[in-house]
Every structure is written in structure tokens, then in C-alpha cells.
Amino acid sequence: LKVLRTVEGCDPEQTVFSYKEIVRHFSKYILSKRDEIFDTRNQNVALVRNDPLGTAFNVSAFHRCQGRLLLDQQLICLSLTHLSAWSIATRIRGKEAVFMLDIPQEMKELVVRMMGPS
Numbered sequence: 001l002k003v004l005r006t007v008e009g010c011d012p013e014q015t016v017f018s019y020k021e022i023v024r025h026f027s028k029y030i031l032s033k034r035d036e037i038f039d040t041r042n043q044n045v046a047l048v049r050n051d052p053l054g055t056a057f058n059v060s061a062f063h064r065c066q067g068r069l070l071l072d073q074q075l076i077c078l079s080l081t082h083l084s085a086w087s088i089a090t091r092i093r094g095k096e097a098v099f100m101l102d103i104p105q106e107m108k109e110l111v112v113r114m115m116g117p118s
Helices: 019-032 052-057 064-074 080-089 105-115
Strands: 042-047 059-065
Touching: 019 064, 042 064, 042 105, 052 064, 059 064, 080 105
Parallel strands: none
Antiparallel strands: 042 059
């Protein structure tokens, strides 16, 4: 949360984010620090030992393909309902597909909200 709040355009008072917002802020953060954290020998590796992101993820470096997993490990869901909806929102492609699922309408709406704006 501390790292997200440093991203330009992020509301410093916001405590609840859609998954899409989290990924967008994470991407903005990485891009804003690209000259400082990317390994010049391998642009797919972020060297974050001396960066707040390294503290947040508890790593000194990570490969590009590990970013989402590290993000997922940091998230806290508000309830089992939110956990279930979040699980769907992070795996499904497109809002249209949500409405084809055999789940309650209330859950569909929560999943769509978690997916954020299109």
C-alpha cells in the first residue's frame, strides 16, 4: 500500500483497490523507476534491494514473470465473498465472460467492479 500511494495519480487516502487498479499502479511504479531498478544486463530483472518495492515484496530482485505472483502475495481480501470474486476477477478474460458464469448476480457485479474500468 505504501508503494502504491507513491504512484502519481493514486489517491493517498484510498485503501481498497480493484485488481486492475493495483496492476496499473504497479506498472506505473515500475516504469517510473526503470532507470533505477532494471538490471542493465537483463531488462527482465528488477533489482529492488534498495527500493521500497524490495521491502514490500521481501526480495532483492525479481524477474518480470514473477511480478503478479509477488503482488498476489501482498493482497488482503475483505471477506470470503471478496476472496472468491477476486479469484475470478484475476483469472477471467473480459467482463462479458463474467455474466456467462453460473454464480449469483451480486457476485457477478462484484467481480466486474474488481476488474475495474475497461
